[in-house]
Structures are given as structure tokens and as C-alpha cells.
């Protein structure tokens with residue numbers, strides 16, 4: 001979880017017997033290497049790293065500029081100026097170099113499918129490669145790249161949707177169980193099921209439906225090891241913040257978040273990632289500093305109210321408790 005996963009969270013999850021993923025997103029390659037070194041120094045040999053596949057610069061820069069202009073009041077209220085709406089590749093080639101130099105057990109990708117040579121070189125270096133899909137059509141494309149596993153992200157999931165194209169095509173919102181059923185009948189590749197997992201019964205259910213592994217994100221956000229801002233941790237269970245919605249207001253890419261003023265007031269945010277993310281960064285950071293929930297990106301899955309403020313090892317214990325004989 002970019003912005004929320006820490007080396008301490010991955011270490012705690014691994015010690016509890018689960019598989020933790022470091023988030024490479026929004027970091028420099030050097031910061032990723034430092035996180036990987038921290039996890040290894042803590043004695044964790046098996047962990048994954050999640051990487052964003054870069055997209056393309058926004059097709060309509062004028063629309064992006066107009067949207068950023070419409071955020072002026074939010075910025076002024078917090079005493080900051082919006083950031084520059086620039087495109088970047090999130091240091092993708094440099095991160096691949098770090099991963100190839102010292103391969104982790106797994107490398108997963110989201111927001112698209114890397115070149116087959118990238119998949120092949122990571123596999124040759126010793127990493128298992130996991131590709132994320134949010135529709136059966138994306139899963140079919142991802143399978144063509146020869147991954148070791150697919151992560152299926154249902155529309156219940158918190159944070160950014162893994163969708164390959166940042167567009168408005170219909171039918172992008174597939175509930176996890178329907179997605180799992182559609183893909184399971186087409187492939188024997190291991191499937192990781194993600195999205196809205198609320199507790200042990202959901203873990204048992206998803207494994208019975210053909211998932212090989214179950215992934216959770218939101219359930220870890222309130223842990224002491226999570227790097228989510230304190231206001232975000234509290235908001236997940238706060239009175240009056242019951243609903244989540246998919247929004248581009250914060251980043252220019254579809255993401256599930258708690259419904260706050262910024263989400264309600266900007267249904268028109270353009271498809272422009274990471275341009276919008278870069279422009280809103282100072283606003284989001286200043287809002288997090290002062291606990292201004294209305295202007296923070298409070299990413300959350302549909303099961304957010306079940307997230308507990310307990311150590312990550314206890315969260316893992318609870319999630320797997322239905323698997324004991």
C-alpha cells in the first residue's frame with residue numbers, strides 16, 4: 001500500500017506467517033532499496049515488492065489545468081499552493097534495476113502489464129512475478145505475459161483500482177467473487193483474491209471458491225506498524241464516514257476512498273495520473289498534518305469499519321483463524 005506500508009508492517013506480517021509486500025509506489029529507487037534492506041535486516045527472507053507500471057501523459061492538459069485551478073480554494077484554506085501537474089514514470093526503470101540486483105521472492109505489478117522481457121528477466125533473476133487484474137479481460141491479457149500468479153482485485157478494494165487503462169469504459173467494477181469465478185474457470189495459474197476482505201469467514205470463503213491466496217490492505221491500515229496518518233486511521237471507523245466511493249479527485253486515477261467533501265465536490269476530476277496526484281500532493285499533505293479529513297485522501301475498502309487498531313500479527317491471526325481444523 002503506497003503511502004501506508006512500512007518495512008515494519010511487512011516484517012510484522014512475515015513474522016506472523018503471512019506474506020508482506022513493500023510498496024514501491026511514490027518512492028525513489030533508493031528509498032525502495034532502503035526499505036528492502038530494512039526488511040532483510042529484520043531477518044525476513046520472503047517478501048514481495050509492488051510496482052506501478054507507468055501509463056501515458058494525460059491526453060487533455062487543459063482539462064487537467066482547469067481541474068487544478070478549481071482546487072485553489074482547497075489549497076488556500078490550508079495555506080499551500082497546488083503542486084505542478086507533471087507526468088512521471090514513478091522511477092520505474094531504476095526500481096527494476098534495484099529489484100534485479102537483489103531479487104525479492106515476489107514482484108507484483110499494478111496499473112498494467114510490464115513488457116514480457118521485464119517479466120522474464122525478473123523470473124530469471126529468481127523472483128515470482130504477480131500481475132494484477134480487475135476484470136476478466138485484463139486477466140486474459142496479463143496471462144499472456146507469463147506471470148507466476150495473478151492478483152484479482154475486486155471493486156470492493158481500497159485504494160487505486162489496478163485497471164490497465166485509466167478511462168471510463170463501462171463494466172470496470174467487478175465484484176471480487178464474480179471476478180474470481182470468471183478467471184478461475186479459464187486458468188490454473190495461482191490466483192490471489194483481493195478486495196473487501198472483512199474477516200476470517202471471507203478468507204475461508206475465497207479459498208473455497210478457488211483463490212490460492214487472499215490479500216488484504218485496509219485491514220492493516222490501523223495497525224501501529226502502518227504508516228497511514230493518524231487521522232486516516234481514525235477516519236476508517238469514525239461516525240459519519242460510513243460510505244466509500246470510487247473517485248479520481250485526489251490522483252486522477254480511479255480509487256476507492258471514504259466519501260468526504262473533496263470526493264463529493266469533484267466528481268468531474270479528469271483521468272490524468274499521476275498529474276493530478278502530483279498537483280494535489282501539497283493539499284493532501286497539509287490536510288493530513290492538521291487532520292482535515294475533508295481534504296485528505298482517505299483510501300479505504302468497503303470493509304473499512306472492520307479494520308482494527310491492533311498489532312499486525314494479531315490482524316493476521318484473526319484473518320487466518322477460520323482455517324484451523
Ligand SMILES: Cc1cc2nc3c(=O)[nH]c(=O)nc-3n(C[C@H](O)[C@H](O)[C@H](O)COP(=O)(O)O)c2cc1C
Nearest residue numbers: 001002110157158159194195196216217218299301
Ligand atoms: C491505502 C492503500 C494503498 C494502496 N496502495 C496500493 C499499491 O501501492 N499498489 C497496489 O497494487 N495496490 C494498492 N492498494 C490496493 C491493495 O493492493 C489491495 O488491492 C486492496 O487493499 C484490497 O482491498 P481491501 O483494501 O478492501 O483489503 C492500496 C490500498 C490501500 C487501502
